[in-house]
Structure formats: C-alpha cells, structure tokens
Amino acid sequence: MEPVNIKKLAQLLNLSIATVSKALRDSYDISKETKEKVVALANELNYQPNPHASSLRKHKSKTIAVIIPEIANNYFTLAINGIESVAQEKGYHVLIYLTHEDYKREVAFARELFNGRVDGALISVAGTTTDYTHFKNLRDKGLPIVFFDRVCDEIDTLKVTTDDFESSYLATKHLIGQGCKKITHFAISSKLSIGNKRKRGYLQAMADHHLPVSDSLIVECINDDDRDIEMIEELFRREKPDGIFAAVERYAMDGYEVCSRLNLRIPQDVKVLSFSNLRIASFLNPSLTTITQPAFDIGKEAAARLLNNLEKKHAPLANESIVFKSSLIQRASTSSI
Amino acid sequence: MEPVNIKKLAQLLNLSIATVSKALRDSYDISKETKEKVVALANELNYQPNPHASSLRKHKSKTIAVIIPEIANNYFTLAINGIESVAQEKGYHVLIYLTHEDYKREVAFARELFNGRVDGALISVAGTTTDYTHFKNLRDKGLPIVFFDRVCDEIDTLKVTTDDFESSYLATKHLIGQGCKKITHFAISSKLSIGNKRKRGYLQAMADHHLPVSDSLIVECINDDDRDIEMIEELFRREKPDGIFAAVERYAMDGYEVCSRLNLRIPQDVKVLSFSNLRIASFLNPSLTTITQPAFDIGKEAAARLLNNLEKKHAPLANESIVFKSSLIQRASTSSI
DNA sequence: ATGTTTTACTCAAACGATTGCGCTGTAAGC
C-alpha cells in the first residue's frame, strides 16, 4: 500500500528526484555508478513509474484504442490478436471499445479520445455510421488513426483492407462456375465502403456472366440473427435462389439455418460461399467454402504502422491503402452435384 | 491541436480554475448560474477533462484490466462482451492483456498493474502458471481482483466460475449412457483448478459407473494444434477409445480432425462431447453435443462485482465463489447408433 | 594562476485537474 515512487527512491538514495528520474531514463549526464545504484534499488522495491504522472507530463500515454463493431467475430478476434502482439512487443497498452454497430456509441467513443487518453486509434467503422465528422474531428486534432477492414474513405489516413472487390468477384464467379444461376447476396451495410465493394464485386461478376440481378436478390442484414433469418427466409420463399454469397460468416450461418428450416440441401439445392475466418469451417455440415482474410496480419500491420507513426511522430499518417489478399478455399458447400 | 483545458475555460469565463472545476463536478458551493455557464461553454468547446491529470490527482483511473490467456476463443470473446457492456455502462475503460498461456507474460502484466494504471483487474489464469505470487502481490497492494473461469484458489478474492465438476460428471455420464465404454478426456492444464475440476468430474463419473480409467486415457493438451493433434492421434492408435470428453472446444475440433484422419465416424465409432460456446455447434459435421457456459453472464457478473467494489471501496472483495450453471445440449455427436 | 570545458548533480517549473481552506460581500439575527 505504501507508495514506492520516485520521491522515496530519492530519499533512500540521498539523491534528488531529478537525478533518480534521469538515472532511470538512462540520461547521459548521470554517472554510471549512480545509475546502477538507482536501478538496483528500483528493481529491489519493484518500482513502477506512475503512468498518469508521466503521461501528463509527456503528453504520451503509450496506449492505443481499438474501436470495433463487435468482438464475437472471428475476424476481429484474429485482428485483435495481431494488434495485441505488436502492442505488447512495443510496450503499448490496448483499450477495447465495442460499438455494437451503433453510431451513437461510436461518436461517444470518438469524443472520449480527444483528451489524450490514447496516442492513436485503430478503427473499424460501425455499420450504422453514415456521418464521419466524429472521426474527422479526431483527425483534425492530430490524433493518428488507422482504419482497418471497414474503412472510411472520406478521411485521409492509412487504411488496411483486403481486396474485397476482387475476392467478391472471384467468389461469385466460383458459384457461377459450380452451376448457380440465381445467386443471392447477404450484404453488410451498403453505407460501409467494404459493404459496397463486396456488393459491387458480386454485381460485376453476375453482369459479366449475363445473369440477371436485382435488389430483390440482395438482403442487407443487420446483425440481429432473428430478424436476419426472417428476412432471408422471406427472400428464399420469394426468389428460390440456388446460391448464396454471404459478406460475413454470421450471415452464412443464418443461411444454413434457413436452408435447414426449408429443407433445402447444401450444396445440392443451394450452394453457399462466405467471407469467413472460422478456423473450423471445414468441420461445418457441409464444410463451408470461404473467402478467408489474413485477419491476424491485417491487425498486425495496422498496429505496426500506427505505432511506428507514433514513435517518430513527424509526418501525419499518409492517405495510403494497404491491401491484403484474401484466398478462396473451396469446400463442400459449393461442390457441384 | 490547441488544448481546450480547464484553464482556457476559466480564462474565457473570467473565473478561476477552481471554480470551473467545481462547477463541472457539480460542487454545492458554486451558484447555479455559474454552473450553467460553465457547462454550456464546456459543451460548446467539447471540453474533455484530461484523464491523466485527474487520475493522478484522484488516484483513480476509471480503467480496469482484463488478463486472459487468449482471445480467439468463444468463451473469452463472450466474456469480454459481458465485461465491456458493464464497463461501458459505468463509464469505465477496458484494457486487454493476452498472456497466450505464458506464465512470464502474466507476471509481467501483473507487475505493470502495480502503478495505478488500473483500478482493478479481471483475470483468467494462464495454463502454464503454477506460482501465484505475482497475483498475491497485487492483492496485497490493495488492487481489487476478480478471477473468472480459470481461478486461483489460493488467493482470497471473488471468483466467478461454472459448475465444472458437476457438468463434467454429467457430460461423462451422458457419454456412458449413450453406450461409451472407453472414454478419453482431453484435459486442460491440471495446474489450473478448472482443469482439475473437469478432470475429477470425469474420473468420478467413470468410477461411479465402474469403468476403468487410467492416465493413458487422458491427454493434457497444450493449445498448440499440431502437437495436440499428434498426441491425440497417438492416443487413438494406442487406446482405441469410443468416446471423447473435451475440456475445451478447441480440443474437440482437434478430435474431429483426428477422427477424420483415422477414418473414424462420429458418432458411430466415436462419440464426442465438449465444453463449448460455439454459436454454430449445431452446424458442425456432425453437430456437436456441448456443455455450454453462460460466458456473457459470467463476464458481466464478474465485471459488475468488481466495479461495484471500486465505487464503494471500503471492504476488500470477499473470498467468495459465484458459480454459474452450465447446460448440456445434446446433438448428433453423441447420439447412440 | 587563470580561464574554459566537462561531469554530475540539483532546482524548480511545468503537465491539468482536484480540493481544503480562506477570503469577500451580502443578508439575517439581535
């Protein structure tokens, strides 16, 4: 309970507070002997500098914020793993904020970050967000931001994504190649650039193969399983599609559920392909053909870039896009016959 | 970039810093009119108090740490969801630390928490941890700790768990009821109290049903898929079991993998049951019978208790155990025939 | 011997907010 702070160290060593501080920070104008004595005692007493005092003084918190829509999601989980691994390595602390796809919470979080609690932020935008001034404000205040996965194109900063258009195109093409004629798309919010890209990839592939598309073939899911399943079921009764291209894993599972309810066989009656980072996609019944993103690497890269920028703070983060390639892994859910 | 701090507010309002501070904190000796003016300007300028300054002064950080072994795990993901929900509600911030089951990192994290960065911690112990002095030190320094899931019995504080012994007993009994005679157990570190309880539940059920058990039927997995699968495969070749009781989901999936490699059919040749919080356990091939824990509620309860204790700090957290009930959900992986 | 540099410290002012105490002026009490 008794505080072991720099003052106490100074007292015990008969040195000034300044000397102790400089010794610990390995300043060049403290003698080697003094440094050793100071460090020895600090270790002995398990001295840990008070982060608030030092953050206050230095205007650096050695902390970053991660703002994401949800955490019960393999993609974000893997990304956090990547983020945490580089944070840990570089001695940074990671604060987690979950928006639950809610714009209001996102705004509230952004406001909180104005005050120096964190040195930078890694953000994946909420599905209900349409206005980006809360992020713009952060940016204007000079807080380094890196967007990943669900990026915000309107803000000039680093973005780390996957080749969403290309892989969606590829995915749709794969379904078509397996014999699908009427493919539905379970989309994420078209307000999100990532949602748009995935949808456009799908639309383009359909068009290129002269397959008709219409809005009635697209469900914009909302991350509420009950309601999503309802909408999907309705679409199935109405359109009787023979293929599903899901923009996220969760919706693919909703698709499985609906097929099961409607007694449709996968892949005989309906083929399913989804963006997914589920480690056990191969153990699903049937095993799920996926577009898998290098989520861990994405998180790692985003964090590494951010921290790198924080260390040598000169330039603000460039308005650059880093694009990772995702890969199509074919499994039973899209096999022909 | 220009800092909008309490000083600037004071200047603009022609008031002293003290008055502004007190007005914002709704102190009783500031007039209503002044308060209103202060609050109005603060909102207009989007003033956010510097958390480091106030933490330094108040010795409170409004931040808690969550130390867990891993995050790519549905249990912990759900628990974090629960934790974050109450933290958000009560205005707390959540720092995440992943030990990756590594004792050394756990010790390092614990040391970091000595310095007031956080007001309290929620901990789930790493599998390789055998010595608990790093946590004892925290406790002795007066830092409130709540253990959840993988608790540390040797430390007097609040623990939130599930009825591990009972549900393991039940699980094993279920397998036996479905016709299994030779059940293997994929265990987590026996150094963990939770590992022990699950193992004991299994052993007790086997004993009560007069089935022989031996160490050769138990694999203590280590969270490294390749090596775990190797060990499991070896056990299968050696023992030819007809049932698997996995202490965590991941090992069950390793079991699926091994069965697939050895051309063993589930559930005809081998029945599988596992602790798991996989939302889509029912879509596995075959669907997996699970013991499912109320992970979200566990996280929520643990966090609520911790924060509650932080608010009215008088008494240290009682050495109490809160036990949640988990439920057995029967699916195809254990069906007879 | 005097002047200059180097070495190894210490001083004290920040950083931004909080808070006990004290000061002022007005209103109430007698």
Added chain:
DNA sequence: GCTTACAGCGCAATCGTTTGAGTAAAACAT
C-alpha cells in the same frame, strides 16, 4: 449598528514525473 452566517468564489498545494536551466567541483587548457 453590530455580530454572525453563509453563499460564492479564488488561492495554492498536491498528485508523480519530466526536463531545461543552473551550479559546483573537477579536469583540462593556456
């Protein structure tokens, strides 16, 4: 008309650390 009370606000210390500027002594140069 005097004291007393109290509302409303400011002063200044404090939290623990960092850091530029200052200083005294030792080392070196002239």
